[in-house]
Amino acid sequence: MGAKGFFISKAVGVVGIVLGAGAVATIIALSVVYSQEKAKTDAPVAPTDGTGTTLPTVPTPAPSNEPWDKYRLPESLVPETYTVTLHPRLIPDPITKLYIFTGTSHVVFKCVKETQLILIHSNKLNYTKALNGFLATLTTEGGGAPAPAIKSSGLVEKTQYLVLQLSDSLVKDQKYKLSTTFTGELADDLGGFYRSEYLENGVKKIVATTQMQPTDARKAFPCFDEPAMKAIFHITLVHAHGTRALSNGMETGTTDQTIDGMSVQVTTFEPTKKMSTYLLAFIVSDFGFIQTTLEGVLIRIFARKAAIDANQGEYALSVTGPILKFFENYYNATYPLPKSDQIALPDFNAGAMENWGLITYRETALLYDAKYSSNSNKERIASIISHELAHMWFGNLVTLRWWNDLWLNEGFASYVEYLGADHAEPSWGVKDLTVLSDIHRVFAVDALASSHPLSSKAEDIQRPEQISELFDAISYSKGAAVLRMLSGFLTEDLFKKGLSTYLNKFAYGNTVYTDLWDHLQMAVDESGKPLPGRVHDIMNTWVLQMGFPVITIDTATGLVTQKHFLLDPESNVEASPYNYEWIVPITWMKTNINQPSIWLTKKSDTRVEMKVISGQWVLANLDTVGYYRVNYDMANWESLLNALTSNHQDIPKINRAQLIDDAFNLARAKEISTILALRTTQYLTKETEYMPWESALDNLDFFYLMFDRSEVLGPMQAYLLKQVTPLFDHFRILTVDWTIIPPGHMDQYNQVNAIGKACSTGLPQCQTLVQGWFTSWMDNPAVNPIEPNLRSTVYCSAIAAGGAKEWDFAWDQFLKASIATEAEKLRAALACTKEPWLLNRYLEYTLNPSLIRKQDATSTIVYIASNVVGQPLAWDFIRDRWSYIFNQYGGGSFSFSNLINGVTERFSSKFELQQLEQFKKDNEAVGFGSGTLAVEQAIERTKANMMWISENKQQVLKWFVDNTLP
Template sequence: MGKGFFISKAIGVVGIVLGAGAVATIIALSVVYSQEKAKNVEVSPTGNPTTTTTTGVPATTPPSNEPWHKYRLPDSLLPVSYEVSLWPRLVKNAEGLYIFTGSSDVTFRCVKETDLILIHSNKLNLTSDGGYLATLSVLDGSKPPAISESWLEVRTQYLVVKLKENLKAGQSYVLRTVFTGELADDLGGFYRSVYIEDGVEKVVATTQMQPTDARKAFPCFDEPAMKAIFHITVTHPRGTVALSNGKDIETVNTTEGTVEVTRTKFAPTPKMSTYLLAFIVSDYISIDKMEGDVSIRIFARRKAIEAGQGEYALNVTGPILRFFETYYNASYPLPKSDQIALPDFNAGAMENWGLITYRETALLYDPDVSSNGNKERIATIIAHELAHMWFGNLVTLKWWNDLWLNEGFASYVEYLGADDAEPEWGIKDLIVLGDIHRVFAVDALASSHPLSSKEDEIQRPEQISELFDAISYSKGASVLRMLSNFLSEEVFVMGLSTYLNQFAFNNTVYTDLWDHLQMAVEKTGTSLPARVHDIMNRWVLQMGFPVVSIDTATGTVTQQHFLLDPDSVVNRPSEFEYVWFVPITWQKNSVSGQDFWLLKKTDTNMDMKVTVDQWLLANLNVSGFYRVKYDIANYNKLLKQLTTAHEVIPVINRAQLIDDAFNLARAKHVPTTLALDMTRYLNKEREYMPWESALDNLDFFYLMFDRSEIYGLLQTYIRRQVEPLFDYYKAETADWTKVPDRHTDQYNQVNALSKACSTGVPACTELIQAWYSSWMADPQNNPIHPNLRSVVYCSAIGAGGVVEWDFGWRMFKNASIAIEADKLRAALACASQPWLLNRYLEYTLNANLIRKQDATSTIVYIASNVVGQPLAWDFMRANWAYIFNSYGGGSFSFSNLINGVTKRFSTEFDLKQLQQFKVDNAGVGFGSGTLAVEQSIERTQANIKWLKDNRDNVQNWLKEFSP
């Protein structure tokens, strides 16, 4: 699944313009679902109702060992195939509901004798047949065991069928169910998406099954290891098109009662998991092309396709598919690759086999409106989803505890696929900013967690949902990139290819990949200090990462668990005692040394001693997942090099030096003034990665000081550093009339403009206000380049009043492409008047004003504004039950919401309020945000300590360097 709550570079600058930090420190790079917590009545086998609380725990029924009270399916039955027929209604019924009806015939094989059938079913009304909720037959036509009773177990989401006799091992049976469900707007299972076209409201029936919502569409064995073949038939209104995983093989017009409909039958799928199913009904149109023998189609709203917004996705999909066929040494396993853009979709995208679903912003591109960052996002998300066609879909992890390998792998190779399609971008290096630096912030907390959990620790749907976080996506990508680097790409790909070929259409555990990589190591004679298992299990089975300290005077190298708050207590034991096998790459001045493996807490490498004229730099290109600390003498030499000729140090490592220094300072490993010293050379820096690293870290200073007198000193210092960059781009772009040629230069132009404006450079403020005023005077002709719109919109709305805000709102509502709407939606949070921000917060409760998929991120945008943060906090607390229950079934973003709204917390009062919030809402629950509450408390405690220790030092340093 694609990274969910995505903040593009363009939208991310909103936080910079506000001087209040990036939109969120912790971005969950995929979709995370939380189960709906509305009260239900659970009927027990005896017929007695037991109330299910909002946390999903029965209030009156004690826990039992009955199979239907457990969340994992027993191992007695295995599905073989499904015959599923569905008919979604795209108009309301007499009760004012959108519904769907359907039937399912699942053929399963009994592998252990049992008198019990458990199959997942959630929020479906099953039609009774002879008093029972299902019918059973034997595939060979013989007489089946009779059903004794059946019921729905709401808490564990089962249809329970008890039999009077045992099913026979080796025998195949067919369970038939007939059901009705609501085509709700909850963004999970089989749901509806609504949009307006030519003044007419149109409804799309679509799906999102991952991780546990296929059971909301039809009764099924809804676990990833329960692979089967699916035969899908969809009945839909005349004039609409139906899509599913397979190609349509039969389409007939018919009538159902008095209703004229079309019935579309699809080719059977390969053997696959339920979470990869998709079926969609819409009046979309498409564009298509052939890539070899694979049909590629892009579906979207008619207006979007006619405007050419699907062309870029169509043109880039073929090259990326070809790249992965070569990379995996395996042909694409399906005859088609359909991709569809949906108005309402919580994830960035979803890798349904043969029918990939996307947010509109992740698939549709218009060069007149879309920025450089929008284009990059489309290429990388397409690459991410196509990577899953093999890794995840063809070969699937057995259980969700290994989700990290599936999503981490796709998050790594998305950069490789996009780089092959757009080689001039140099995008592979950006994983350092986009994933490694970002997840360092999460994994440095004592409340972090290992990549792989024990299988029995991940049982309930909400526990599964919590795994879709930055650790699984970004740390997974980072450690796999490290693995590929120290093995070599040749060895990595060799092991990957044999792994995919051996386990095609089956399930694995993560150690199966280690087996195949070890075989590749042995076949090629690659030298490693230990087996792949022994090296990688230390990175997978224990949380966190090391800081490697290097004393260049003695060659002594040590490692220790890096914690942002060194006083925090780690309650999670590790069998490896938080010692990693660390691959260290290094160079002295411009000469690289031989790689060194740190296998214990302390070791010595005499080659890493330096002379008086040398400096040492470790973790070249940030290929390893660790931070580096040096002795003060080496730091001084590196600072001198940055000041005199910074280009000698590789650009990625300039970004690394800054990021490591600031975070080491927060963890009390080095003085905060040393980190600030790392930024003094920036007035000479023109590269994007070091600037972005610096601004990301200085955002923390804004969060801590933007309500104190230190804020003015900080503004003065950064303005002095950024003015040369602003002047540079003004000259390079002929007074802002041209676009820089290099991909990353376009990003750094945005940094120059946003930071110059936010720190009060007069020429920048005048420029932006003139552009926005010109647009207001002629709304049909926007003079602002797409790359710069987020900065301009935010700055102008922040400096303006209700007139500017209302104009932005009208443009948001009238935007014809979601990418433009997203820029405006973020910028509207930049208002400086509290009443405007409060009004905007209220809009998030109305899906007609702010789509459900965008509600929580809009609140986070507002919280990123120093004026809006207390308003957003009060709003979230006052409306938590409503937000949680309204979005609980389909919203992945509770962790983003909690972290985003509380990231500025830095006082004892803030901490007490946060702890009280946890207590007050224990009954409501936090779903996928449960861990985020703990992380926010821990982060607030660390902020309090940091301010106490650093306030005076920072103020004195800024006074010295902010004349």
């Protein structure tokens, strides 16, 4: 207890410095610093004074190879502890009108290699000069010779460093303490220490909150901001009366103090575990909370008071404990912290962030209201909580050394989130959904020549925007898919055993991905399980080369072969260390009988005794556990199509979804005919399961994108109307004329598909139904008669069929919505209108954060672009305002690649290709940030679309006409 008491008094003693007069002087300078974000340039920048003092203009120095020109820290200093005190102001400064925070930091580091230079990350912070005249002071810690004097200090904007040059060398193995006092802007930029705003009873409320991952802790205080630079953090927050402070550690006490004539509260926290800077969090708000305790762990859910009062945190509270316990058991490792706080923020760029002990969420990812939220909202909450809790061990306790291995961290959490959610909600069957949500989704990206391997070389990932670009579908979804395949062929028990020894060995440390392979290999060796090679050898073929194979099975000869699957087989791909050959685990069945699994280790060296007699079929990749596509000889395709038509239940439902998805994509890659792919949808008049329907609709979406501006659209709509009408009738009967909710989780999803597709293809009973519901809501806005599961599709259908009156009503409801999931449904549906003037008005609203929150701007533009009427408007809009959008909404934001993809996905003409190439050229100076790769992928995709249309349009048109005839 004594040590803790000492720490509190020491930390509180520091607070006085935070608000010293020197810091206040820099506030004025901030208005200049932050009034306009400087354009990023690649010219080398000399260190500058960071105190707000105006410096004489100096010519840009010639490129140099100084340590501060490099993006990675030198390996000379290792941090051990930080003592950080921060005071965010939740009311704007009367002079500058800026929201700011002030702070002090003391970092104790060890010198492991003699050096006369201290580099520590710092971005957008203004420093108060210390008594020595420099931006920091340096002292020796724990005895030893006095620290060398600081010779010069300055800031480098490009590489985001505070640079201190010393009069003499630091001594190896000696510890030192670096102390700074600084001011920063509490901006609304959703990164670092930032502010979130919301209205409560008409009053504007401010939250000071954080998002450090990947490289923004340096915007909150100077720090060694790399994942391997783990340290212990002592955090103190100064905040106004009536607010509450939260951080990673448990609060140890709050005292009232008067600082510079201001009465404030000072909250201290237990020191954190040894951890990375990107996992830090600190929040000041006047939120409400609910709590429970499970086996000694305090679990709390924080949100706006109105949301807590409306019991919107109850569902999250009910599943957090069981999921936490599931992962303790899964990892065979106790949860290492005394508490698990989760907080829903009105403004948040990602879905959620796994800060250790204080997880931050978008409101839609944490808050649930049975009156307003659909079952997909509920599932999203369970799976995102599961994803973030999985990181508490895998990522937080054991952290990858550098961002080039991000895929393992995010891919792993994306795989096991289904296991945790399945434990919390066993009746849902969510484990199957990884096939639709991850595997099918990422196949589309990974089949492009512009894809990339899971693991990058560390030296290729240096700059913050290169790091941000890794947060993509490959890292998350392909990572999840290959780890699921690995767990599948090892068995889950062996997978868990290797995981457990890996986590125990590297707790509080850092690893590279091959360390996990070592531990899985140890588990395999102990079990004696036969594999065709070491775990390294098998998995590196999936990790170190991009793409995936298509496995072709010839049932006549028994020959099984593989080749790199590309949507455009003519495209040039970069060389691969494995020559695009994979070690493939193949599971298969033959007409209702599971066969022993086999391994394919070369391009074509495997023969299997098939003995397929006429009418029998072979099906590979059971339950789509393998990350590959499958093609067959024509006779087997015909047998599979016959099986679908005659008795589709003979084929497992996941594999029915897989057959459809494989067929459509094999057709796009010219492996089979487009007509064969379309034939996989003929049996759907008998299908009532969600997964095959969802797979078919996802794949037919491509046909809509290619043809919804051409004469193919009419016959295609007529065909789909014919296919979906029995499904619509099935749900009408199942729900007793739409009066009850279908019992099954997946049935509820498929009911949405039935109504959505029946209405959009023009089924009169469907359109009358949804317009009736919507009109009765407009007549009595206080009572919404539309069942939450159906709201997204009903709102969209009614707004598409209506005009300004319907749109304005929905907009008014959006502005009034106090529940984030309801606002989200309305925001998406508003993009469904067919009126160009309404869509243009809506696009303008995305630039006004008081109408559309910054976190939602890019996705709203994408919603508008997904409407055939809105697509050209959205494209003109982002071209016209690219520089503004880029600077306002952050080239580093993860949503930027989604914006480029969303606005260009319909592109399929020579003219659109020229526009896209011109857009790339026109904006080279501005840049594309984390959307850089997406621009290349859009160009590649447009060329492929042009070719596909020229080759397929006529035969597709004829097929739809022929198959709609009575």
